[in-house]
Amino acid sequence: MTLPTQTLARLLLAPLLVLAAGMLVKGYTDVGDGFAAGLLAAVGFVLQDVAFGQRRAESLLPVRWAYRLALGGLGLALAVAVAPMLAGEPVLKHRPEPGVSPVKVGTLELITPVLFDVGVCLLVLGTVVTGLHLFAHPGEEEEQRS
Amino acid sequence: MILLLAATVGTLFGSGAYLMLKPDLLRIVAGLVLVSNAAILALLAAALDRGRAPILPLGDGAVSDPVVQALALTGIVIGLAVAALLFVLAYQVYATSETIDLDELSQLETRREQELEQEEVSV
């Protein structure tokens, strides 16, 4: 790819990640949620793949870990869902409970659903990056397996 | 409004179904994606006429039902996953059979069955 594309892809990565984080945080009072945030962040990484090509993108970014990242995100979301069950409460019950005012950082309320959304965000990010990476170079999968 | 949405859902579903009748795997997948969007639009249409979209800040007047929006979002996510899976499957079929034409694929299938039958006879 040409130099301008590469520079642009590089320059766009950080803003996209910030935008994604913003989406995630804003999601509780405005438009946005973990899924959208994950997609935005994935766009940032996929751009690098497109601009630099497979090999260099792999050396620049830990693409190989995306699959584990996705499962980690799913695990985090599930943990938030399951944890209340261990305490004998219904599944997905969130803390602090409705009515109790939570600690606030700016507009973000620190409640357990935020963790759930972070999990969703990681899951989407990992899945999209892994998926598109494998689509671009299907042979890789076989190499990784063997 | 309802009529318009119904017509759109119908057109989407119809175009999807038409594409799915083509003997080309990619068109079939594209057809399914259209059908999935028809289903998502049907979900949205189930409550869209009850007011404006429920996006903050809420203005005056009726706000439409947020439940269907959540359902549509889930539907979109599932649609994405399904489309990705289908593309992978279509690619794998191409990688093993070197064609994405259904007629050629079924010819391969018949040839294989004939071979099997011959084996059966020789046994």
Added chain:
Amino acid sequence: MSPVLPLMIAWVAAVVLALLDSRRRWVAWLVVAALALVFASSLALLLDVLAHGPRTTVAGGWPMGIGIVFSADALGATFAAVSVGVVLAAVLFEALHGTRSRTFGALALFLTTGLCGLFLTGDVFNFYVFFELAMIAAYSLTTYGQEARQLRAGLVFAVVNLLGSFIFLIGVAGLYRVTGTLTMELVAERVATVDSAATVPIAISLLVAFLVKLGLFPFHFWLPTVYASARPAVAAILGGALANIGAYGLLRFGADILPETLRLGAPVLLVLGIASLLYGSLQAVARRSAPGVLAYSSIGQVGYVIVALAIGGPVGYAAAILYAVVNSLNKALLFLASELRGWLVGLAFAVGALSVAGVPPAAGFLAKLEVLRAGVEQGAVVLGLLVLGSALSFVYMFQIYQHDFWREERSVPAGGRAIGAVTASVAVVVLALGLWPEPLLAVSRRAAAMLAGGAG
């Protein structure tokens, strides 16, 4: 006991195992252990539900009507326990055989998650989500083996069933439109007051979706290729566990949520059921290979479930549930045994064959008897056709038994003794249910009484 327990165990295990390689011995056994735990918890849930009545919980502790409802009743818990049991047997079989794919274990567990979720949910849309989760895992499992024909079968399977899923989703949209709620209990209450002009199209879209899943004639065209080309363990999961979705869905959405519409459509179902029964049986008689016969036999066997459902009432519903449960055990047993040889497997296969044919003392006898009992009210023609179907099933089962197990040159022993033992233990379950049918009868009658008694 919380109704989400089996679901959550399966889900967490699936995520953990997705990180590991199923081809390693210890991972394969970990999958088996996780599934055994899910099976134990779903059995415990079933016993709990039978002793103390339905269990309901709302996600997040929200009030009813706002949060997503999970609910386990006799019907859902029975189907969950049977399906998880079948998956467990298939995975055990594959673990002994040597798993060949990295993702097999995780996919089987995701499929179990989906099945548990949809059997134990009380929410219409949540049903769709878990249904899709189970189906996506199933599409990937069909390609297990990575041979060209398995990939082609997987693609056909995925395309046809996805079309069914989206038609189901449109039906869900319609249900929400006319009732304004997604909780099954409330939907059932409110839909009773809705004009039948609105409920009939919704019911048709749901019916089409479930008939595609079940592979009932004339929605069966995808089924033979898929069942015949999948590996035995996968075919057992598809035929023994996944097909339960169709039967359960028809019972839940038909008998529980839309009973009036089901009554309207009963003649159609009766005709479709009998057509499927005869078509499947005749095609099966004409086949020579075991997987082919079993695939067409599946099309025929689900016909009995549909006929019993169409007859309706406590007797009909009980027969449908009983037949669905016994049929899923039969299919699991026969698919697992179909590619093995040896006297133990031969015996196990014979039990399965007798069960499909409806010969005592196998459980199939009991199931057929219940369907015939329900069919008596329908007059001589229906009864005669049901008996004809039974006779045909005896013919084709005997044919493959003779063809595969009596011919000397083919009796090469494949697989170790342990695999034979897995198959034999499923056969023992089928026999035991035939010899001591009271618990299964009681469970199905209980669930049927609940369905016939209206909502809940």
